[in-house]
Amino acid sequence: MSIAIETATVKPRRAVLEMPEYHPPLAGRDVLRLDFNENTLAPSPLVMDRLKQITAEGLTKYPEREPVERKVAAHLGLEPAQVLLTNGVDEAIHLMCCAFLDEGDEALIATPSFFMYDVNIRMMTRGLVKVQADETLEFPFERVLAAISERTKLIIIPSPNNPTGATASRAQLLAVANAAPHAVLMADEAYFHFHGETVIGDTATTPNLIVARTFSKVYGLANLRIGLLAGNAELLKYLRKVSSPYNVNGVALDCLSVAIEDDAYITWYADQIRVGRERMMGGLDELGVSYFPSAANFVLMKIGPKHAELAAAMRRNGVLVRDRSADPGCDGYVRITIGVGDQVTRGLEALRASLNEIGWKRERVSESASQQVSGEREFE
Numbered sequence: 001m002s003i004a005i006e007t008a009t010v011k012p013r014r015a016v017l018e019m020p021e022y023h024p025p026l027a028g029r030d031v032l033r034l035d036f037n038e039n040t041l042a043p044s045p046l047v048m049d050r051l052k053q054i055t056a057e058g059l060t061k062y063p064e065r066e067p068v069e070r071k072v073a074a075h076l077g078l079e080p081a082q083v084l085l086t087n088g089v090d091e092a093i094h095l096m097c098c099a100f101l102d103e104g105d106e107a108l109i110a111t112p113s114f115f116m117y118d119v120n121i122r123m124m125t126r127g128l129v130k131v132q133a134d135e136t137l138e139f140p141f142e143r144v145l146a147a148i149s150e151r152t153k154l155i156i157i158p159s160p161n162n163p164t165g166a167t168a169s170r171a172q173l174l175a176v177a178n179a180a181p182h183a184v185l186m187a188d189e190a191y192f193h194f195h196g197e198t199v200i201g202d203t204a205t206t207p208n209l210i211v212a213r214t215f216s217k218v219y220g221l222a223n224l225r226i227g228l229l230a231g232n233a234e235l236l237k238y239l240r241k242v243s244s245p246y247n248v249n250g251v252a253l254d255c256l257s258v259a260i261e262d263d264a265y266i267t268w269y270a271d272q273i274r275v276g277r278e279r280m281m282g283g284l285d286e287l288g289v290s291y292f293p294s295a296a297n298f299v300l301m302k303i304g305p306k307h308a309e310l311a312a313a314m315r316r317n318g319v320l321v322r323d324r325s326a327d328p329g330c331d332g333y334v335r336i337t338i339g340v341g342d343q344v345t346r347g348l349e350a351l352r353a354s355l356n357e358i359g360w361k362r363e364r365v366s367e368s369a370s371q372q373v374s375g376e377r378e379f380e
């Protein structure tokens, strides 16, 4: 069958033409998945039991978010009005940009970081301000503070950050929020459980602070697409206004309400990751591979010019990793997710074999400093 292709004369908004696209490499992920920082095992068994209770009639109904929002809010020690469930943190980022960014506003992020910030900010404004980390890849706190302007409307800071695993401390996050009372700070705590420090309790006293959490990582529900925004009830009202009332489907809501009851499972999984992370970093030391000391469920390894060869060799050896070389300041870096139990051993064994296969030798000096960009302002 041939498909007639007509040329459309209508064009989207300028921002849509100009914004970047995100195409994660999702094909062929049937070997050990150490590439997307997912839970590599399973969600709580309570979730699997709840799935078996899904009925045909249940599927015919529009989803009701509020009862589960009340449960999640109580779980976090917040009022229901302070919590909005979202279709993953991806949607949360989108809603933040829709609610708070007008064309002409500036939004501030530190790079390298999660690419969906870029995509969603540029959908709304040309005012994306990026503060590039130096060669240490630590959170560039002082330069983020210095980049705040009177046009700054939104600041997004992930802690721990992806792809580095670097953290911004609670004191740093609060200092940024306080330095920009005319802007909203979104603290992205997608990897909170692997680190343990949160500013969710500070939302009571910091009215311009909103925290994002995902159920895709430690909870193992990436395929159900659930996240949340939590913070000041007044700001949450605007976010609720721009969100669809049916943004989270009913199967996801049902599963979430039992997943949050199983704290023991979440604690167990997060503990597995902490132990696995130490083993992974110890194994990298033995292999002579340098890396960023991570607070998340992944480690960013410095491989050097053979980064793409390593990712390909790892795939041949049955383990997926993510080449992050295209991220700003990350030339030569490859990210590996921490799995549980023998998945760490398999990851390290595949690494040893792959490094041998590609004839990898440790880089003698750090070359990444030459490619740093700082305080890039795309707005002017």
Ligand SMILES: Cc1ncc(COP(=O)(O)O)c(C=O)c1O
Residues within 6 Å of the ligand: 036, 037, 087, 088, 089, 090, 091, 114, 158, 160, 161, 162, 188, 190, 213, 214, 215, 216, 222, 226, 227
């Ligand atoms: C920092 C960060 N925020 C948000 C997300 C997206 O989370 P979700 O699956 O809830 O959309 C990711 C996913 O990798 C991430 O690394």
